[in-house]
Amino acid sequence: MLKVILISHTPNPEKIVASAAKMCYSNSGAENILDKLDEEKTTKFLEHLTSLGHESPLEHITFTFAVEGGSRSLLAQLTRHRMASYSVKSQRYVEEADFEFVTPPEIAENADAKALYEETMAKIGEAYEKLTEVLYQKHVLTMDEKSAKKKAIEDARFVLPNACETKLIMTFNARSLLNFFQHRCCNRAQWEIQALADAILWKVREVAPTIFAKAGPKCVSGACPEGAMSCGKRKQMQERYLAK
Numbered sequence: 725m726l727k728v729i730l731i732s733h734t735p736n737p738e739k740i741v742a743s744a745a746k747m748c749y750s751n752s753g754a755e756n757i758l759d760k761l762d763e764e765k766t767t768k769f770l771e772h773l774t775s776l777g778h779e780s781p782l783e784h785i786t787f788t789f790a791v792e793g794g795s796r797s798l799l800a801q802l803t804r805h806r807m808a809s810y811s812v813k814s815q816r817y818v819e820e821a822d823f824e825f826v827t828p829p830e831i832a833e834n835a836d837a838k839a840l841y842e843e844t845m846a847k848i849g850e851a852y853e854k855l856t857e858v859l860y861q862k863h864v865l866t867m868d869e870k871s872a873k874k875k876a877i878e879d880a881r882f883v884l885p886n887a888c889e890t891k892l893i894m895t896f897n898a899r900s901l902l903n904f905f906q907h908r909c910c911n912r913a914q915w916e917i918q919a920l921a922d923a924i925l926w927k928v929r930e931v932a933p934t935i936f937a938k939a940g941p942k943c944v945s946g947a948c949p950e951g952a953m954s955c956g957k958r959k960q961m962q963e964r965y966l967a968k
């Protein structure tokens with residue numbers, strides 16, 4: 725099961741973004757930039773930024789998440805978001821004997837599909853272990869046991885599936901997160917990354933409610949850009965994503 729933990733974020737995130745906006749639009753100096761930035765002023769500066777589409781001040785605050793229970797398929801989609809930093813469990817260094825795997829809901833709900841899926845995962849697991857052993861027996865003739873094991877698993881992993889579960893730490897700034905939500909909260913995104921994007925959005929909205937008040941797919945605050953491929957559910961998406 726997908727687990728997302730917000731393990732750290734910039735303290736006073738909204739105040740920091742507001743101070744950047746204040747620096748742009750007022751005569752305040754460095755020493756008094758945080759003065760008088762109460763909740764009301766902070767919200768005013770944030771709303772001003774949003775109305776102008778001035779997004780670079782959002783880059784001053786970051787959010788770090790620990791994620792587990794997602795598939796390697798999710799990982800491939802997630803890491804297309806280049807404006808973020810990732811540290812991922814390595815299949816070169818960590819053996820995947822008895823690997824955990826993610827089952828898509830459509831497969832889980834279909835008895836025949838589920839049986840075939842689980843049988844395939846079991847076969848892959850066996851192949852991985854056999855390959856590891858065969859390769860290990862060769863490598864250990866010329867190197868120490870630890871190095872031989874590492875060299876064996878780094879090639880054996882080539883048989884592992886997209887379904888294989890992974891774990892990672894990632895850090896996004898707020899501007900990049902807003903872009904991530906526009907792409908991945910959209911109904912056109914795949915279920916797994918949409919679930920991840922939703923989980924992240926609910927967490928960051930708790931700590932930076934004004935910044936993320938209108939976050940979500942593009943149709944929440946403007947027209948749907950998907951043309952003929954639109955899901956046609958703009959109203960439901962607005963109900964789901966616009967902060968109450």
Ligand SMILES: Cc1cc2nc3c(=O)[nH]c(=O)nc-3n(C[C@H](O)[C@H](O)[C@H](O)COP(=O)(O)OP(=O)(O)OC[C@H]3O[C@@H](n4cnc5c(N)ncnc54)[C@H](O)[C@@H]3O)c2cc1C
Nearest residue numbers: 801804805806807808900903904906907908910912913914
């Ligand atoms: C529904 C859906 C379907 C998709 N299908 C495919 C697919 O079939 N094949 C595929 O390859 N990808 C696919 N993608 C991935 C998509 O093309 C993007 O790579 C991904 O969403 C990351 O978005 P991004 O580039 O905006 O994010 P980031 O990499 O985080 O970039 C953020 C923003 O920074 C700017 N930026 C970053 N790098 C550059 C650069 N080099 N030059 C100029 N500006 C830059 C852009 O404004 C960009 O929007 C799909 C995504 C979605 C949501």
